[in-house]
Amino acid sequence: MRTVLCCVDWQTKKDFREETMKITDGRGVDVVYDSVGQATADDSLASLRPRGMMVLYGAASGAVQSLPVSVINAKSLFFTRPGLNDHVATREELAWRAGDVLGWVESGELSLHIHDTYPLAEAGRAQDDLENRRTMGKVLLAP
DSSP states (O other), rough: OOEEEEETTTOSOOOOOHHHHHHHTTEEEEEESSSSSSTTTTHHTTEEEEEEEEEOOTTTTTOOOOOHHHHHHHHTTTOOOOOHHHOOOOOOHHHHHHHHHHHHHHHHHSOOOOEEEEGGGGGHHHHHHHHTTOSEEEEEEEE
8 A cells, every 4th residue: 555645735834744743753755746846846855755755736835946865866766757648648648647647536546626606796805715724625717
């Protein structure tokens, strides 16, 4: 079984590095998916077990300018910064990857949490709720 950490709330009062190490008995997690960026990158790296992987796929708090190679080397960590265009280079690849994800949703292997569906006329309220952190999960707009 893999342990995974997703950095979704960099403004929390809890220290997620400390909490992660507590939960994993000091081992660290196998993978960190970090969409926050600058504010969490160092703690994300520190939360990994030896030979763990950090996937940096966003920059909600700002771009990560550099990572300390000495920290990556000390635990033989892996790091990737995927870009969508590199993973959907052709229409066939896009169809294949989308088919995988949608198949997982259909089979129940991957579940999505939909926070709320807003009428298109209330798009401003949906945006305000997102910006003010009143949502948890996906927000949909319906015509």
